[in-house]
Amino acid sequence: MKVELPFLAEGVEGGDVVQVLVAEGERVTEGQSLIELETDKATVPVPSPVAGTVAKLLIRQGDHLQVGQAIVELDGAQEGQPAQPTSKPAAPAAPQTEPPPPQAQAAPDRGNEEPDAKQAPPRSVAEQPAAATSAERGSASAGAAVPASPSVRRLARELGVDLARVQGSESGGRITAEDVKAYVRERTRRTEARPDGGAGQGGDRFTTLYGSERREALPSLRRKIAANMAQAWSTIPHVHQFQEADITDLLVLQERYAPKFKEKGVRLTMTSLLLKAVTHALKLYPQLNATIDLTNGEVVYKDYYNIGVAVDTPAGLIVPVIHQVDRKDLFQISVELADLAERTRNRQVKLEELRGATFTVSNMGGIGAGPFMPIINPPEVGILGVGRGRMTPVYRDGGFVPRTMLPLCVAYDHRLVDGAVGARFTNEIVKVLEDFQAMFLGL
Incomplete structure (x- = not known):
């Protein structure tokens, strides 16, 4: 079976x-x-x-x-x-x-056609390299030109492919661009299968008119990221709201309680504090905790608060989700966040832990990034981008004092969120970060 x-x-x-x-x-x-x-x-x-x-x-x-x-x-x-x-x-x-006629004896076994259907072009080259090469070399030695269009020849030169080694799939053995690409894919596979790893970096190297190149297959994750980002940027009318939060007092609060968290084996991070601040603001402005159902002409407001957290991994950006943030205290959030981020980097996160987000936080302050404009992760309608806090002279009470200012950027879907709502939502996050204890006092 x-x-x-x-x-x-x-x-x-x-x-x-x-x-x-x-x-x-x-x-x-x-x-x-x-x-x-x-x-x-x-x-x-x-x-x-x-x-x-x-x-x-x-x-x-x-x-x-x-x-x-x-x-x-x-x-x-x-x-x-x-x-x-x-x-x-x-x-x-x-x-x-x-x-089978004599000319079809080199064709692949029909019994294997179904499982190998997606690999048919590369297989035609890989399974008969000797026959194809000798036949076409013989043709070339006889002075016959390799049947290929100028555009295909140009592609072959750019990829460093000898057309005499490529078997054409069209009538009369004419070589197409797809035949050249299939040859490259199969050569890459054979290179990766060598014990030394071929090019040493999982790809195949070519010499072009402009220098050396290395080609690798686009990973599934990167393909999905590219498709999602292109869709989000082209279909969602983004508005980016910039603001700065004075987190000087918040850092003092974090430093005060960090040892208590450390005693329990977890770090109190800025991201944990941001998740609480965002959840508080989402409760006041439910438009940013909703999705648009264009098919039925409805707005779906969520009564739960699942916050996605962008995690930088060697394979690319992955966004696991902390579910029910409003029902968890800072310690629970910190424990779950640390565990989820570690498993995400090791590609051990579960599929259900990547779904159900109602809003996303992307904190790049830890890698020293400045202000940036994040792209909304559909079907969500909002995302918070956070840069690195920096010491800034702030004018207060008749003089300049050093304060730590945190750059924030909220991107929201203008189809659902008006500019005034987006600005008030951003200001509410700033308000919480500047007076974190007031949130717990209901002020």
């Missing part, structure tokens, strides 16, 4: 194979992890639904899979699927009805 990639979570259509955890001939038990899959923002194991022996691996590390795509073939499985008896006779049936 063939084991297919199951439905993982709402909105997750597939991902990249990070690691293959089994080998052909290996006996697996029901529930044993077959592969690790990098989805939009989390790495999840894919278990075997039944026990059996791995007859054939249909994927490899680096492949991009879609839900429903076959992963492995299992023999002796405890549970069967109708697909097994139908797929078995398919292989011998083909030669009976249509004997």
Whole structure:
């Protein structure tokens, strides 16, 4: 039977194979992890639904899979699927009805066409490199020109590809741009499979007219980030509200209670304080804790406060969610935030911990960033960007005094949030940060 990639979570259509955890001939038990899959923002194991022996691996590390795509073939499985008896006779049936002509003998086995459908272009090059190369080299030595358009030749030069090594997919062996790209992808795969890692950085190097280049496959996470950011920037009318908060007294408060938190094994960070301040402001201005349902022409106001926290990871920006922030004290928030951030950096965060946010906080002060304009994470309608606090001379009571000012920028969706509401919301966050204890006193 063939084991297919199951439905993982709402909105997750597939991902990249990070690691293959089994080998052909290996006996697996029901529930044993077959592969690790990098989805939009989390790495999840894919278990075997039944026990059996791995007859054939249909994927490899680096492949991009879609839900429903076959992963492995299992023999002796405890549970069967109708697909097994139908797929078995398919292989011998083909030669009976249509004997392969001499020129088709190098074609790939039709029985393997389904699991390898997404890799068909690279396979045509990889499975017959010797035949294709010798035939085309012979043609070139005879003085025949390689059949390719000027644009394809230019692409090949830029990628450092010898067209004599590429098999054309069109009539008469004509080479297309996709054939060249498929050749590059397959060469990259072969390079990555070498023990030395090929280029040493997981990619393949080319010499172009302008110098050396290294090409790598775009990771699943980066593809998702790119798609989300492009969609958000092009479809949401952003307004960015800048403000500064005097956090001098807040830093004194943080320093006073930091040892108490440390005794309990956790740090009291500025992000924890920001989450409390934002939640307080969201309760006063529910427009920023809502979403727009354009299909039904409705505004969905949320009575819960789940705050996403942007975390910088080696793979890219990931936003795990602290749920029910309004029901947790600062200690609970600090503990959960530290644990969630650590697991996110190690790609151990769960899919449910990445969903359900009603607002997002992106604090880049820890890496020394100044003011910046964050992009809203749809379907949310607001996000707070925080830069690094800096000592600034502030005029007070007839003289200048040193104060620590924290740069803030609230981005909000102008389709739902008016400028006045966005400004008042931002001012409320500033008010809380400048007099944090007043919030707990209800002032």
